[in-house]
Amino acid sequence: MYSAVRSILFRLSAERAHEWTLAALRRVPATAGWFGPRVQASGRLSQTVLGLPFPHPIGLAAGLDKNGVAIPAWYRMGFSFVEIGTVTPRPQPGNPKPRLFRLIQDEALINRMGFNNEGATAVARRLARVREAGTGGILGINIGKNKDTPNALAHEDYRAALEQVAPFADYLTINVSSPNTPGLRDLQSEAFILELLRAIEPIRSRHRLPVWVKLAPDLQNGxxxxxVDALATSPFREHLGLICTNTTVQRPPLSGPYRDEAGGLSGRPLAARSTEVVRIAARAARRRLPIIGSGGVFTAEDAYEKIRSGASLVQIYTALIYRGPAVVGELVRGLDALLARDGFANIADAVGMDVRE
Structure with a gap:
C-alpha cells in the first residue's frame, strides 16, 4: 500500500509532501496503522535506559515532527519512543524554501530547514493536550537556540525552551549539532556543553529528566x-546519554540533480560514518553513558550493527520516508531474529559487543 502512496507523495516537492503527510496523520492518526501489521516486540527487545522502560529499541528521530502535531500516529506505527523538535524558545520560520530535497537513487535527504517551528509556548500547549489524552509511549523533546540569539547567550535560549516543555517530556535532547543554524556547531565543545548542563540543571532536576546530547558526525574523532570523556566524568553522568549522530555536511559520491544542495545529508550515505561515531563514542564512554544510534538505518542489520557498536537504542527518519511505516515492524522483528540467532537472551547483552575489550 505504501508504494502507491509514495508514488503520489514523490510527485510533490519534498517539503509539500512532508506537510501533507503530517496534516493527514494529525487529522486521522489511525491511518498510520494501515501500512503494516501491528508491531509486537518480544521480551528479548525490552530494556531500561536512563530509568525509562523501552519495549523495543526503535524510535523516531527529531526533525520529522518539529511541532509535535502527529504524536499519536507515530505510536500507532509501532515506535517505542518519539522525539519531536527541534523546538526553540521563540517561533521562527526557518530558512527560505526550497530547503528539503530527495536524493532518491541514494535513499537520502538533504535539508536546510533551519529549526522552523512554532516556538516553545505553542508546542507546550499542544503537548499538554497530548499528555491529557495519553501518548502511548516515551516522548522526547529536542531543544535548540533561535537563529538570532548570539552564541554567548545560547544557554538562556535552551533554558527558556526547557522551562516551557519540560512538564510534558520523558526525556530531553539538547541540539548543538545541526548544520543549518549559523554558528550552532561552534557550541560542540566540552566547556560549552558542561556550562549548558549546569544552566538547565535546576529545571531538569525538578522534572527528573534524562538528557541526551546530540553530536555531529563531522567532528574529528579526537x-x-x-x-564523551568530559561528559562521562561530569556530575551529570547519571542522567546523561549521547545521540550519534545528526546530519552531515560532508558529501560522499551522490546521484541526482540535488546532490550539491547545501544542508545536512541523512540516509544511507550517512550510515557508515554514524556507526563509526557510535563506535568511537562507546569506546570513550566505556559503558558510562548510553548511546542512541541514528543515521542511515534502513534494515534490521543496519540497526544491529549500531547496537553491537555500542548503541542501546536506534532512531530512524529517512528510512520512514523511503520505506513507509511498515519499516518499524520490519526492524523490530528482524532485530529479534538476529538476537535469537546469536544467542542473546536480551538486547542489552548485545550492546557494544563489537567494541568490548
Missing amino acids: EIERI
Missing part, C-alpha cells in the same frame, strides 16, 4: 573522544 573531539568526539574528548567530549
Whole structure:
C-alpha cells in the first residue's frame, strides 16, 4: 500500500509532501496503522535506559515532527519512543524554501530547514493536550537556540525552551549539532556543553529528566573522544546519554540533480560514518553513558550493527520516508531474529559487543 502512496507523495516537492503527510496523520492518526501489521516486540527487545522502560529499541528521530502535531500516529506505527523538535524558545520560520530535497537513487535527504517551528509556548500547549489524552509511549523533546540569539547567550535560549516543555517530556535532547543554524556547531565543545548542563540543571532536576546530547558526525574523532570523556566524568553522568549522530555536511559520491544542495545529508550515505561515531563514542564512554544510534538505518542489520557498536537504542527518519511505516515492524522483528540467532537472551547483552575489550 505504501508504494502507491509514495508514488503520489514523490510527485510533490519534498517539503509539500512532508506537510501533507503530517496534516493527514494529525487529522486521522489511525491511518498510520494501515501500512503494516501491528508491531509486537518480544521480551528479548525490552530494556531500561536512563530509568525509562523501552519495549523495543526503535524510535523516531527529531526533525520529522518539529511541532509535535502527529504524536499519536507515530505510536500507532509501532515506535517505542518519539522525539519531536527541534523546538526553540521563540517561533521562527526557518530558512527560505526550497530547503528539503530527495536524493532518491541514494535513499537520502538533504535539508536546510533551519529549526522552523512554532516556538516553545505553542508546542507546550499542544503537548499538554497530548499528555491529557495519553501518548502511548516515551516522548522526547529536542531543544535548540533561535537563529538570532548570539552564541554567548545560547544557554538562556535552551533554558527558556526547557522551562516551557519540560512538564510534558520523558526525556530531553539538547541540539548543538545541526548544520543549518549559523554558528550552532561552534557550541560542540566540552566547556560549552558542561556550562549548558549546569544552566538547565535546576529545571531538569525538578522534572527528573534524562538528557541526551546530540553530536555531529563531522567532528574529528579526537573531539568526539574528548567530549564523551568530559561528559562521562561530569556530575551529570547519571542522567546523561549521547545521540550519534545528526546530519552531515560532508558529501560522499551522490546521484541526482540535488546532490550539491547545501544542508545536512541523512540516509544511507550517512550510515557508515554514524556507526563509526557510535563506535568511537562507546569506546570513550566505556559503558558510562548510553548511546542512541541514528543515521542511515534502513534494515534490521543496519540497526544491529549500531547496537553491537555500542548503541542501546536506534532512531530512524529517512528510512520512514523511503520505506513507509511498515519499516518499524520490519526492524523490530528482524532485530529479534538476529538476537535469537546469536544467542542473546536480551538486547542489552548485545550492546557494544563489537567494541568490548
